[in-house]
Amino acid sequence: MKLKKIVVILLSVIFIIPQNIPVLASAQGLPETGQDSSINMSITPCWMHVDCVTLDLSFSSGQAHCYGRILAATGTTAINATFTLERKCSYGWTVANTWSRSSVTDSLTFYTTNVAYERFEYRFSVTATVIRNGVYEVVSSSVEATY
Secondary structure: OHHHHHHHHHHHHHHHHHHHOOOOOOHHHOHHHOOOOOOOOOOOOOOOOEEEEEEEEEEEOOEEEEEEEEEEOOOEEEEEEEEEEEEEEOOEEEEEEEEEEEEOOOEEEEEEEEEOOOOOEEEEEEEEEEEEOOEEEEEEEEEEEEO
């Protein structure tokens, strides 16, 4: 009986201790593992209630074409998003325009055009609050392009 208790305690310790060890990951070790260090890696966020955020910024005929789409998980009850177009100037980024959109489904699609000037760099971004099962999640993304 005593031996049985000791074995149970020992096994419990063996299974519980490894669960409390923090783990860190880093891309700095890639060249050391023999992989090509010239690989262009993309780090993408992992959201709980959002499957995909797509942004596109293109230009033609003096117009910036701004497209955005947010796809959330099934059961999402609301998406509230603010889309922003910014132009880079000598002193930093300045807001060219801002738009707010909402959806009561699990997706939100946005498209608009805005005046754009050649030889300027632009940034199109979105910040959205997604509500699913009473839980709020804030997501954001941006793209940059030069006209």
